[in-house]
Amino acid sequence: MRRHGIMGLLGAIALAAGTLAAAGPAHATTGHLAAAHPAAAPQADPPAEFGTDWHDPLTPAPPVTRPGTRSCQVTLAEAQFRDFTPYRGGYAPPADCGPGDWAKVVLRLDGKVKGRQYDRLGNLTLGGVEILRTSTPQPSPDGIAWSVEKDVTRYRDTLARPQPVEMLIGNVVDDTYTGVIEVKVTLTFYAAEGRTPPAPDTPDRVLPLTTPTVTTPRNTERLLAEVYATGSGGGCEEYWYMTTPDPAPYSCKADKGPHREVRISVDGQLAGIAAPFPTVWTGGWSNPFLWYVTPGPRAFDVRPILYDLTPFAALLGDGRPHRIEVSVAGVPAGQSGWSTPTNLLLWQDEAREIVTGALTRQEQSEPAGSSRWTPAAPGGEHRLDTEGSHRLTVSGYLDTSHGRITTTVTRAVRGTSVHRWTEGEARDALTATWTDEESVTRGPTTTRTTGTYTMDGETTLGAGDRLRTVLSLGDRADTVTLRGGRTVDVSHLDDRYTGDATYTANVPRDQRHAVATTSARHRLHGSGAPGGCYDRTITTVQGTLTVDRRRC
Numbered sequence: 001m002r003r004h005g006i007m008g009l010l011g012a013i014a015l016a017a018g019t020l021a022a023a024g025p026a027h028a029t030t031g032h033l034a035a036a037h038p039a040a041a042p043q044a045d046p047p048a049e050f051g052t053d054w055h056d057p058l059t060p061a062p063p064v065t066r067p068g069t070r071s072c073q074v075t076l077a078e079a080q081f082r083d084f085t086p087y088r089g090g091y092a093p094p095a096d097c098g099p100g101d102w103a104k105v106v107l108r109l110d111g112k113v114k115g116r117q118y119d120r121l122g123n124l125t126l127g128g129v130e131i132l133r134t135s136t137p138q139p140s141p142d143g144i145a146w147s148v149e150k151d152v153t154r155y156r157d158t159l160a161r162p163q164p165v166e167m168l169i170g171n172v173v174d175d176t177y178t179g180v181i182e183v184k185v186t187l188t189f190y191a192a193e194g195r196t197p198p199a200p201d202t203p204d205r206v207l208p209l210t211t212p213t214v215t216t217p218r219n220t221e222r223l224l225a226e227v228y229a230t231g232s233g234g235g236c237e238e239y240w241y242m243t244t245p246d247p248a249p250y251s252c253k254a255d256k257g258p259h260r261e262v263r264i265s266v267d268g269q270l271a272g273i274a275a276p277f278p279t280v281w282t283g284g285w286s287n288p289f290l291w292y293v294t295p296g297p298r299a300f301d302v303r304p305i306l307y308d309l310t311p312f313a314a315l316l317g318d319g320r321p322h323r324i325e326v327s328v329a330g331v332p333a334g335q336s337g338w339s340t341p342t343n344l345l346l347w348q349d350e351a352r353e354i355v356t357g358a359l360t361r362q363e364q365s366e367p368a369g370s371s372r373w374t375p376a377a378p379g380g381e382h383r384l385d386t387e388g389s390h391r392l393t394v395s396g397y398l399d400t401s402h403g404r405i406t407t408t409v410t411r412a413v414r415g416t417s418v419h420r421w422t423e424g425e426a427r428d429a430l431t432a433t434w435t436d437e438e439s440v441t442r443g444p445t446t447t448r449t450t451g452t453y454t455m456d457g458e459t460t461l462g463a464g465d466r467l468r469t470v471l472s473l474g475d476r477a478d479t480v481t482l483r484g485g486r487t488v489d490v491s492h493l494d495d496r497y498t499g500d501a502t503y504t505a506n507v508p509r510d511q512r513h514a515v516a517t518t519s520a521r522h523r524l525h526g527s528g529a530p531g532g533c534y535d536r537t538i539t540t541v542q543g544t545l546t547v548d549r550r551r552c
Contacts, residue, residue, distance in 0.1 A: 015495070046544035050503075050514040053142035054543025055293045059300065060522040060536040061495070061527070064106045064149045070191040072097035076107075077124065077167045081181040086168035091126060093160055097191040100160035101198035104190045107132060107150045111182055117179025119282040119291075120169050121232050123341070124185060127163035128208035130268045130341045131155055132185075133228045133302035136169060136279050137295060138288045139179050140543075141509070148300045152187070154345065156202045159187070197485025204244040208531045209342035212323045216316045218354045221400050222347035222407075222442075223313045226304035227326050229262045229276050237337025240330075241278050241432055241455065242419060244384050248373040250421060253330050255458040257371030257390030259415055261329040262340070264307050266315065267322050270364060272307035275413040275436040278330070278455055280473060284362050286459050287469035289501040289516040293540045297495045304343075308440050310407040311396030314357030330369065351401035361395035361408075376423060402485075429458035447482050452476045461505065468502040479526075491526030517541050 012255040052469055072094035079087035087471065093100065124132040131152050137144060152159070167182050192198040205217060209225075216223065231237040236252035243254035264272040279298055282291035287502035291299070309316070309324075316322050326340040351356050369388035376382040395408040417432035457471030474496050501516035521537040531552070539547035 022046070042548050044543035044546070048515075048542070050289060050292075050512070050516070050542050051083060053140045054144075055540060055545045056144050057137040057146040057293055057295060057300075058538065058545075059295060060171060060520050062522070062524065062536070063532055064104075064151050066106060066188075067103045067190045067214045069193050070097060070188045071105055072191075074189070076126070076185040076187055077163050078184045079167065079182075081120075081169040081183070082173045084168070084170045084276045086166050088163040090162065091165050091424045092162045094189050094227050097189040098193075100156060101192055102153065102156065102159075102189050103192040103196045103199055104151065105153045105156070105159060106188045106190075107152045107185065108188065109134065109185045110138065110146040110184045111147070112143060112145040113137075113139040113179040113181045115141060115178035115180075117171070117173075117177050117181070119288075120171050120181065121230070121281075122167070122169035122183075123228075124165070124167045125208070125341075126155070126165055127158050127161075128207055129155060129158045129343050130208070130228055131158075133230065133304075133341075135299050136181055137282050137300075138292065140143045140292070142309060146300070148303055152201050153199045155206055156199070157204060157206045159189075159323045160394055162196045165444075165478065167463055168271075175284045203345040204345075204348045205346040207344040207346065207400070208342060209326075211325060212325045213320070213321045214316075214324055214344065215321045216313075216344070216346060217348055218317045218319055219349045219352045220313045220317045220346050221310075221349040221355055221398055221405070223309045223316065224345040225264055225272070225307045225309055225324065226306045226345065227262060227264065227274075227307070227340050227342045228302055229274075229326070229328070229338065230279060230302055231260070231328075231338050232281070235335075235337045237331060237335070238281070239284075240276075240337075241417065242430060244373065244429075245371050248382060248384055250382070250384075251422070251425065254330065254335075254347040256330050256332070257368060257384070257386050258417060258419070259330050259369040259371070259386055261367070261388070261390060261413060262305055263325075263327050263329055264309070264342075265325050265327070266309065266312045269312075269362060270392060271312055271324075271394060272409075273390050273411055273413055274305045274307065275415060275434045275451070275453070276305070277303070277474075277475070278432070278434065278453055280455075280471075285457055285469045285471055286467060287501045287503070287516075289503055289514045289543075290471065290518060292468060292516075292543050293545065294497065294499070294518040294538065295320050296473050296497050305311075308407065309344075310398070310442065311359055311361075311394040311409060311540045314396060314398055315359055318380065327509055329367065349400050355398050355400055357398035357404075359394070360406075361393060361394040365389075365391040375508055381420045381427070386419070387415070387419045389414040405439075405443050406440045407443075409438070411436070413437075422540075426461045427458065428460075431456045437506060445481065447479065447481045449477060449479045465503045465505045465507070466502055468500075470500045471498070473497040489527050491528045492524070493528070494521075494523040496521050515542055519547075532551055 208258040244250040280296040454474035503514035533552035535551035
């Protein structure tokens with residue numbers, strides 16, 4: 001079976017595109033945010049196979065923490081998505097929770113869909129600033145509901161003023177694909193009052209990079225770029241980690257193989273590198289039964305890649321326009337399939353109209369990337385071994401009102417994978433690990449972060465068109481902050497998913513006789529965890545929640 005019969009058998013993300021449609025303005029209310037709907041109690045006796053309904057999608061990730069202060073809620077969008085026509089509305093900040101120095105702002109998306117539908121990619125922008133990138137679950141015939149929460153306090157500058165709102169979840173509805181995607185998106189603002197101060201360290205300005213040319217404030221003293229990078233659109237870049245170069249006989253091609261790297265440049269100079277996260281959407285690996293209840297890590301809340309561009313702040317703040325561009329290395333020339341919307345987050349020196357400085361160092365290793373194909377022996381497997389790596393160091397200083405501050409950023413990315421498949425791709429397997437290590441030293445403070453992403457899976461098409469997928473995914477991060485050489489903060493994230501699902505392919509839904517066991521565990525320790533420790537595991541069998549265990 002060819003790749004489009006296995007990896008692409010049951011759909012792909014539809015990339016948001018289209019013309020804008022008019023809608024009414026957002027409205028505001030005051031009060032307390034209602035709690036998320038709790039998961040149903042685990043059941044001891046799941047059905048023998050999937051039926052026409054299953055548990056609503058959920059993840060083991062912790063809810064966004066909230067202060068116990070006065071709150072105000074604003075509805076950003078309320079829409080039904082049937083095609084590629086975006087929702088357009090208006091936003092105004094709430095009047096009853098302060099002028100803009102809020103303690104926290106939480107975005108919540110509530111969605112529902114029923115019938116038959118693919119997974120779809122969605123995004124939400126406010127004043128051109130992308131504040132949410134998400135994907136949707138695939139529905140049951142009887143219908144599902146799900147929710148996504150996100151801390152959006154860092155967009156305080158954008159939220160403080162009236163803004164246009166645009167949201168799109170590109171969809172197709174016809175006699176076969178009947179699922180209309182209904183969503184409501186709200187913002188809840190928590191006032192800074194009493195002993196609850198305004199959120200610390202939020203950017204003074206947030207600029208959407210709608211064109212490559214940008215002019216930044218001349219008193220910028222810290223500058224980050226966030227890039228919502230996703231390989232999507234239904235083509236091979238949705239499965240970039242599985243692509244192969246010629247002459248390997250595989251259905252998804254890339255002339256340099258599967259290694260990818262997301263790069264950002266300033267005036268043509270490389271300014272940052274990152275390993276893209278290998279997101280698996282809810283139709284991924286040819287088997288939606290893996291994801292009906294438990295999505296893979298980050299599928300519902302696509303986290304942006306962060307780049308510290310402070311070493312370039314003096315260059316960018318000279319009062320003239322400059323070019324900031326994002327690219328994805330490894331994508332075949334002229335091929336689409338990646339989306340990289342970008343925001344600039346800026347902190348300004350209130351005591352200076354102009355901050356001067358210089359970029360003092362920009363050094364990189366030679367980017368390395370290679371794929372070696374070993375042809376299959378008769379009746380055997382093809383094998384593609386891929387390695388890639390790159391290292392970049394940039395440094396610069398700024399003369400601020402509180403002294404000269406030097407910022408040095410070192411980042412190293414590496415990826416290794418082994419891809420095995422048989423003729424016709426009736427068996428298709430991948431084992432891969434990506435690492436992204438970053439060290440940022442700003443004055444006396446150094447923050448070191450190591451991200452590790454893993455994927456180990458196999459899809460087989462056997463007798464009677466029984467398709468089985470066994471897959472494990474990992475998303476880990478370790479962060480250490482030192483000040484004056486002493487450790488002042490440590491955090492550890494470990495988000496894991498495992499699944500094993502089988503169904504009969506190429507038959508109507510009621511003849512698939514599908515079975516699946518999935519498990520997801522989210523562990524968080526350190527300053528980022530509620531109370532310093534969070535640990536939750538959820539397990540499903542045939543779409544029924546059988547385990548919901550909390551530790552700590």
